[in-house]
Amino acid sequence: MPEPTPLPRSFFDRDPLVVAPALLGTVIRHSQAGQVVEVRLTEVEAYLGEGEDPASHSHRGKRPRNATMWGPPGHLYVYFTYGMHYCANLVCRPEGISGGVLLRAGEVITGLDVARSRRPASKRDIDVAQGPARLASALGFGREDDGRDVCGGGSLLVLPGSGAGKVMSGPRVGVAAGAQSPWRYWIEGDPTVSAYRPAVPRRRR
DNA sequence: GACGTGATTGTA
DNA sequence: ACAATCACGTCC
Numbered sequence: 001m002p003e004p005t006p007l008p009r010s011f012f013d014r015d016p017l018v019v020a021p022a023l024l025g026t027v028i029r030h031s032q033a034g035q036v037v038e039v040r041l042t043e044v045e046a047y048l049g050e051g052e053d054p055a056s057h058s059h060r061g062k063r064p065r066n067a068t069m070w071g072p073p074g075h076l077y078v079y080f081t082y083g084m085h086y087c088a089n090l091v092c093r094p095e096g097i098s099g100g101v102l103l104r105a106g107e108v109i110t111g112l113d114v115a116r117s118r119r120p121a122s123k124r125d126i127d128v129a130q131g132p133a134r135l136a137s138a139l140g141f142g143r144e145d146d147g148r149d150v151c152g153g154g155s156l157l158v159l160p161g162s163g164a165g166k167v168m169s170g171p172r173v174g175v176a177a178g179a180q181s182p183w184r185y186w187i188e189g190d191p192t193v194s195a196y197r198p199a200v201p202r203r204r205r
Numbered sequence: 206g207a208c209g210t211g212a213t214t215g216t217a
Numbered sequence: 218a219c220a221a222t223c224a225c226g227t228c229c
Contacts, residue, residue, distance in 0.1 A: 045224070047224075055224070056224085057224075060214085063213080063214085064213095065212080065213070079212095079224085080211080080212065081211090081212080081213095081223055081224075081225070082209080082210065082211080082212095082223060082225050082226080083209065083210025083211035083212075083223095084209070084210055084211080084225080084226080085210095085225050085226070087224065087225080089224090102224055104224085121226080121227065121228095131225070131226070132224070132225075133225050133226065134225090134226075172224070173224070173225095174223085174224060174225075175224060197225090
């Protein structure tokens with residue numbers, strides 16, 4: 001069968017609230033050192049821009065860490081958190097306007113052996129990319145992947161999926177600010193969707 | 206439920 | 218300078 005055409009930049013040049021649900025069922029393909037891993041997205045979260053979304057990394061303006069969010073659409077924004085995890089977003093909206101979609105979970109459909117070797121703690125196939133840091137690890141993303149183009153026909157692509165089934169939405173995971181906004185989207189009933197965890201209510205001293 | 210781990214940011 | 222926070226995962 002013919003090789004599918006990757007999602008064009010125009011796909012990402014829209015509001016994250018539109019892009020996020022549209023990404024469900026699409027496939028992230030990353031080839032690294034001749035090894036290909038493909039993840040079919042089952043869960044994402046939309047993050048709006050500067051001054052619009054208190055939960056977004058971009059909310060308080062451009063910094064070295066989050067600068068990619070202001071770049072052109074269709075690029076990968078990777079950040080490091082909790083001293084040990086990487087998480088990946090896809091940048092949305094025109095250059096100069098921040099916003100993106102956090103890749104929260106997916107199903108590894110190609111290269112499961114490679115993905116598992118990157119995630120030795122995983123117990124079952126469904127938890128290899130179940131959670132944003134797990135997904136980033138399974139795809140082999142790190143600091144050096146921040147800013148990479150996913151529409152340039154290179155070793156990192158987003159391919160159209162074969163449908164997402166029923167899409168559900170609800171509050172974002174671990175987010176206190178803006179918790180009322182139902183900007184997490186997932187495929188109903190998919191076993192790779194991560195467990196919902198409310199924001200920790202702010203540790204008391 | 207506790208805790209790791211370090212960058213980042215707000216406060217002083 | 219210092220302290221709190223953090224779009225999380227793992228093990229108890």
